[in-house]
Amino acid sequence: MKKTIGFFFQLLLLIGLSFTVLSCRHEGKTMKPSSTGKPSEIVVVSENNLWKSSAGDSIRAFFSRPVPGLPQPEPFYKLVQIKEDEFGRLLKIHRNVLIITIDSALAKPQAELRRDIWASPQRVVKISSPTIEGIKEIFAERSSEILNLYDNAEIERLQALYSKSLNLKASESIKKVFNLDMNIPADYYVAVQKDNFIWLRRETNVMSQGLLIYSYPYTDTVAFNPLKIKSVRNQFTQLFIPGPSDSSYMVIADEFIIPQSRTITLKEEPAIEMRGLWEVRKDFMGGPFINYTFVDKKNNLVIGLDGYVYAPNEPKYDYLKQVQAILLSFKFTEN
Incomplete structure (x- = not known):
């Protein structure tokens, strides 16, 4: 009898140790320290x-x-x-x-x-x-x-x-207007909202970041032409992105540096990524922008997702990457 009890006790102990080892191994996969280091x-x-x-x-x-x-x-x-x-x-x-x-x-x-x-x-x-x-x-x-x-x-x-701190109201506005789910950080606010255009801004003491989302009916593949992308962006910014002085407005600055475009895939669909510089006509503001243009096939719309940075006397690449990350968080809504 004592031998039987001893055997079962040893068996239970062995099973318990096995579960402990497996648990530790499992936790080891998720308990790695958080990575360190500066961006870029x-x-x-x-x-x-x-x-x-x-x-x-x-x-x-x-x-x-x-x-x-x-x-x-x-x-x-x-x-x-x-x-x-x-x-x-x-x-x-x-x-x-x-x-x-x-x-x-x-x-x-x-x-x-x-x-x-x-x-x-x-x-x-x-x-x-x-x-x-x-x-x-x-x-x-x-x-x-x-x-x-x-x-x-x-x-x-x-x-x-x-994703830890979001402006849910802004995200809901984007979903309602463009049928897109997008995570908008809490420190952005909606500056302009129209039937087919939304401008979101983040302002600090040293720089400004902005997100532009716009749409128009899709007719043919000319929508992917960089000249068309430039023209459409300029139309929306001239209408809705004013500069600090009277009758000033944002446009693409391409007199000396031509925007660079490349074909990519977004959410398994073809898209054009454009990088370049913007400026404010009749004023002295400017900076970099990144633009994604693609087609919402379900609703037959061309969608433009655009982010820009204004940071005089500051490095701008990491700021631009921040707005890029927000834009690329988009998903097509299932409804």
């Missing part, structure tokens, strides 16, 4: 000689390129290089990590793109190769994919932050 920053883990080589040159040149559509040159990402033996616990939880290493045991170069290894949210890229030339080749081959990985992560972080 990447920690590069590389030995000094490798970072000073032509491979390091090509990586620095790629990420330090000026972002299109800004009034002053700003890089896509700031790179902070450290050696492998300096890559300790504190730096492993950085939001963006790029590891570059020479590995003579490899048969060919390889690039690994991972997420949430040591922290959350986090993006980690590891590029390995038996030679320096191999690192250059694999990076050139996958550089656009790597940039998108980091960019999308920055957008996701901002969207998660904004």
Whole structure:
């Protein structure tokens, strides 16, 4: 009898320990520390000689390129290089990590793109190769994919932050007018609302951010022509976005810098992304904007989602990325 009781006691203890281990493993997936680091920053883990080589040159040149559509040159990402033996616990939880290493045991170069290894949210890229030339080749081959990985992560972080405090009334107005669900942060307010146009603003002591949403009937694919996109945006801003002086208004500034456009996919539908500069006619205000134009097939409407920044004497790329994150939070309503 005592042996039977002892056996069942041991069995229950073993089962309890098993559940504890499984629970800890499960919790380990969700209990990773929050990532750290500044926006638009990447920690590069590389030995000094490798970072000073032509491979390091090509990586620095790629990420330090000026972002299109800004009034002053700003890089896509700031790179902070450290050696492998300096890559300790504190730096492993950085939001963006790029590891570059020479590995003579490899048969060919390889690039690994991972997420949430040591922290959350986090993006980690590891590029390995038996030679320096191999690192250059694999990076050139996958550089656009790597940039998108980091960019999308920055957008996701901002969207998660904004979702904690929303202007529900503004979101409801957008849903009612455009049949779109969009998360509008609480510090934005509706400045103008018309039947097919909404202007939302955020004002601080050092800068202004604005969101424009507008629509018009879809007739043909000319809606995706950059000249058409420019013309429509100018029509709406001339009507509804006044400047500080009498008869002044916002327009696209393209006398010296032509807006850049590219075809992308949004919510599984084709769209045009346009980046450029805006100005206020008859005044001295201006800054960068980003615009997304696509078709709401269900309602046969062209939708324009637009964000702009006014921040004199301040870097503007991170501010522009903030309005971009808000615009890209949109979803088509199911009703």
